[in-house]
Amino acid sequence: MSTRGRGLHGHVLDTLGPAITSGEYPPGSVLRTDELAQHFEVSRSVMREAVRVLESMHLVESRRRVGVTVRPKAEWNVYDPQVIRWRLAGADRPHQLRSLTVLRSAVEPVAAGLAAQHATAEQCAELTRCALGMVANSRGHRLEDYLFHDVSFHRVILNASGNEMFARLGDVVAEVLSGRTRHEVMFEDPDPAAVTLHVRLAEAVRARDAVRAEELTREITAGALQELDILAP
Amino acid sequence: MSTRGRGLHGHVLDTLGPAITSGEYPPGSVLRTDELAQHFEVSRSVMREAVRVLESMHLVESRRRVGVTVRPKAEWNVYDPQVIRWRLAGADRPHQLRSLTVLRSAVEPVAAGLAAQHATAEQCAELTRCALGMVANSRGHRLEDYLFHDVSFHRVILNASGNEMFARLGDVVAEVLSGRTRHEVMFEDPDPAAVTLHVRLAEAVRARDAVRAEELTREITAGALQELDILAP
DNA sequence: CGGACATAAAAAGTCAGACTTATACGTCAC
DNA sequence: GTGACGTATAAGTCTGACTTTTTATGTCCG
Numbered sequence: 001m002s003t004r005g006r007g008l009h010g011h012v013l014d015t016l017g018p019a020i021t022s023g024e025y026p027p028g029s030v031l032r033t034d035e036l037a038q039h040f041e042v043s044r045s046v047m048r049e050a051v052r053v054l055e056s057m058h059l060v061e062s063r064r065r066v067g068v069t070v071r072p073k074a075e076w077n078v079y080d081p082q083v084i085r086w087r088l089a090g091a092d093r094p095h096q097l098r099s100l101t102v103l104r105s106a107v108e109p110v111a112a113g114l115a116a117q118h119a120t121a122e123q124c125a126e127l128t129r130c131a132l133g134m135v136a137n138s139r140g141h142r143l144e145d146y147l148f149h150d151v152s153f154h155r156v157i158l159n160a161s162g163n164e165m166f167a168r169l170g171d172v173v174a175e176v177l178s179g180r181t182r183h184e185v186m187f188e189d190p191d192p193a194a195v196t197l198h199v200r201l202a203e204a205v206r207a208r209d210a211v212r213a214e215e216l217t218r219e220i221t222a223g224a225l226q227e228l229d230i231l232a233p
Numbered sequence: 234m235s236t237r238g239r240g241l242h243g244h245v246l247d248t249l250g251p252a253i254t255s256g257e258y259p260p261g262s263v264l265r266t267d268e269l270a271q272h273f274e275v276s277r278s279v280m281r282e283a284v285r286v287l288e289s290m291h292l293v294e295s296r297r298r299v300g301v302t303v304r305p306k307a308e309w310n311v312y313d314p315q316v317i318r319w320r321l322a323g324a325d326r327p328h329q330l331r332s333l334t335v336l337r338s339a340v341e342p343v344a345a346g347l348a349a350q351h352a353t354a355e356q357c358a359e360l361t362r363c364a365l366g367m368v369a370n371s372r373g374h375r376l377e378d379y380l381f382h383d384v385s386f387h388r389v390i391l392n393a394s395g396n397e398m399f400a401r402l403g404d405v406v407a408e409v410l411s412g413r414t415r416h417e418v419m420f421e422d423p424d425p426a427a428v429t430l431h432v433r434l435a436e437a438v439r440a441r442d443a444v445r446a447e448e449l450t451r452e453i454t455a456g457a458l459q460e461l462d463i464l465a466p
Numbered sequence: 467c468g469g470a471c472a473t474a475a476a477a478a479g480t481c482a483g484a485c486t487t488a489t490a491c492g493t494c495a496c
Numbered sequence: 497g498t499g500a501c502g503t504a505t506a507a508g509t510c511t512g513a514c515t516t517t518t519t520a521t522g523t524c525c526g
Contacts, residue, residue, distance in 0.1 A: 007507090082289070165312070241480075267506080
């Protein structure tokens with residue numbers, strides 16, 4: 001999923017990216033292009049392309065006579081979906097998950113308010129469909145199906161906000177929600193209260209009630225934060 | 234500023250990036266690596282590195298036997314600082330400015346609330362210093378100095394939130410604020426009400442009053458949005 | 467002993483050319 | 497019309513030689 005046959009440099013990135021974001025090469029580490037090329041058994045040209053990509057993510061800096069140095073974490077492009085995926089797959093997954101959930105709690109309520117103002121009839125319908133799907137799969141350990149509708153729901157909200165910056169967070173939200181059910185232990189059925197909130201949110205958007213939509217979303221994201229505190233206090 | 238001597242491929246990006254984000258090569262356009270290399274008078278290896286970077290930003294997709302095709306705008310990594318800069322420098326600057334301001338209005342209030350809880354004594358002091366600097370330069374067309382303190386103020390808030398995702402938006406906010414005074418016409422001195430809000434926000438953070446900090450920031454960002462509506466309704 | 471300056475080495479950067487591989491597209495047979 | 501097949505095309509890869517920049521070293525002179 002992450003690396004479709006993007007060629008050799010993609011394969012290198014799949015190994016080197018996680019190695020850097022996981023701290024295996026801590027900030028300040030110096031890598032040599034030639035050595036890396038040998039290590040990965042690729043040509044220097046391929047290795048250079050990979051380094052260029054890492055450089056564009058501000059993960060590393062390449063300087064003559066010095067080598068490729070890993071940049072401090074604070075400078076990384078942490079909004080790059082690829083970086084997010086690498087970090088979620090690595091050691092500081094819990095930390096990253098919390099950061100992203102806080103981000104959600106800031107963005108989604110505002111997005112929902114805007115969605116209530118700008119959603120098309122089609123988007124309203126889709127929203128209702130997702131909410132119903134969540135209800136239908138909220139019992140009996142149908143976690144995968146529930147997740148699918150949950151993700152779709154939030155994607156529609158973000159898209160309907162009409163703000164491109166919000167819309168592009170759809171993948172992030174999907175990643176966070178998926179992780180919750182797939183990586184973290186999730187034996188029980190989803191919280192019925194959360195399901196109800198989604199249904200009411202769909203109604204609020206359809207009713208063009210921006211204030212209520214925003215407030216309901218605040219409750220949803222507050223729940224997500226609370227859930228994190230329970231899992232990893 | 235954007236391109237420190239990043240080598241030839243950096244120069245190519247500085248031309249090709251804006252050309253794509255500005256719509257000069259609309260989505261679906263097909264470019265050929267060889268032709269581009271000739272056009273920019275660089276070797277294919279350099280051109281390939283540039284393409285890889287554009288690919289990592291999801292601006293283009295490179296496929297065998299087809300070429301390098303420009304991806305639809307909806308797939309671009311719009312959080313990439315480089316992409317943001319390119320777009321702010323191009324034709325849809327107003328649109329991008331609005332998107333970013335809406336993003337600010339979602340993120341900054343929550344960040345301020347967290348800052349009130351987590352700011353160190355040093356950060357509180359820095360915040361007060363910035364606020365005072367804004368006051369001191371709020372009259373007499375000292376726009377550049379005012380801007381400097383304004384940007385610093387918001388950076389400190391975002392950093393003090395303790396959330397890395399928020400912290401990384403410091404550059405974006407800086408870009409938006411700078412643009413407001415430097416690109417958009419800004420004859421008059423800043424709104425005294427806004428200055429007061431910043432002073433009160435610094436106080437709220439120092440007093441650890443998260444609710445008030447959040448509310449004050451909401452007023453600040455609401456003002457920024459309103460300002461946009463006046464300039465480009 | 468110490469600072470200025472020249473020198474050398476190291477690593478990234480650049481280029482050119484040959485070769486490989488995947489794939490879109492056209493052709494031909496059925 | 498449909499399917500199999502061949503071919504042309506453009507990206508992908510590799511290699512080796514060369515250039516450029518930056519840093520470390522070492523020497524000479526004060």
